[in-house]
Amino acid sequence: MSGKSFFVDLTKCTACRGCQIACKQWNKLPAEQTRNHGSHQNPMDVSAITYKTVHMKEVADDKGFMAAWLFFPEQCRHCTEPPCKMTADAYDDTAILQDEVTGAITFTEKTKDLPDFDEIREACPYNIPRQDAATKVMTKCTMCLDRVQNGLKPACVQACPTGTMNFGDRDEMLALAEKRLAEVQKKFPDAVLGDADSTRVIYLYQMAPQKFHDFAVAAATTPGLMNRKAMFAKLFGSTSRSKA
Ligand code: SF4
Ligand code: SF4
Structure with missing residues (x-):
């Protein structure tokens, strides 16, 4: 498998939100009205006009003191x-596209004509797709395909000042991810790479991914994956064996 990939080294992230702002700027996305939720995080989730947001969590040690x-x-x-494209293809295989060169998945304006947004959202193991309430067009990160096709890095990668966000040929990113994993595991033995074989955004977690975000990885218990199984059953028939 070739194409492009991100490597996101979470051990280096300072939550400066430079990536979040750069995404807004490059994609000409407006600000959104938010309110204080008692956290530095803002906004609290991705939306039709926020393709990227930096989640922030405090982790306590076994004595209840803040550890990280x-x-x-x-x-x-x-x-x-x-899975989002596999679901959409049952209705219109030009609504969600997979770029042959980079592997980027992009939502087109034709997504507004798909019959059920919830079906697309629930197919995603990572709870990513969102829909514009007025136009009904579905939205998400585009990999900054317009930049990448002109030899530039995605805006979030270009803006990141700490080396957290990396982007390049998939083989190169996988090698970098494995190298950093080996280094980080010396200090954090539980460090892992998330879903590196099945996604083009490879996160390095210094501790259990679920501590970072409910949808960090496509664990078998996530609602998204359960819906993906339902989707496969719908598209390809029952996944259980029938009696002879
Ligand atoms: S993360 Fe979700 S929206 Fe993105 S390509 Fe995968 S299934 Fe589609
Ligand atoms: S720009 Fe880099 S360091 Fe700042 S929040 Fe984004 S990933 Fe983290």
């Missing part, structure tokens, strides 16, 4: 076999 801040810059994972 965990930061998680969330975005579409550009899955190698994207």
Whole structure:
């Protein structure tokens, strides 16, 4: 498998939100009205006009003292076999596209004509798709395909000042991810790479991914994956064996 990938080294993230702002600027997305939720995080979730947001969580030690801040810059994972597209293709295989060169998954304006937004959202193991309430067009991170096709890095990667966000050929990013994993595991033995074989956004977690975000990885218990199984059953028939 070739194409492009991100490598996101969460051990280096400072939650400066430069990536979040750069995404807004490059994609000409407006600000949104938010309110204080008692957290530095803002906004609290991705939306039709926020393709990327930096989640922030405090982790306590076994005595209840704050042990660490965990930061998680969330975005579409550009899955190698994207359940969102597989679902949409049953209605219109030009509504969601997979770029042959980079592997980027992009939502087109034709997504507004798909019959059921919830079906697309629930197919995604990472709870990423959102829909514009007025136009009904579905939205998410585009991998900044317009930049990448002109030899530039995605805006979030270009803006990141700490080396958290990396982007390049998939083989190169996988090698970098494995190298950093080996280094980080010396200090954090539980460190892992999330869904590296099935996505183009490879996160390095210094502790259990679920501590960073409910939808950090496509665990078998996430609602998204359960819906993906339902989707496969719908598209390809029952997944259970029938009696002879
Ligand atoms: S993360 Fe979700 S929206 Fe993005 S490609 Fe995968 S299934 Fe589609
Ligand atoms: S720009 Fe880099 S360091 Fe800042 S929040 Fe985004 S990923 Fe983290």
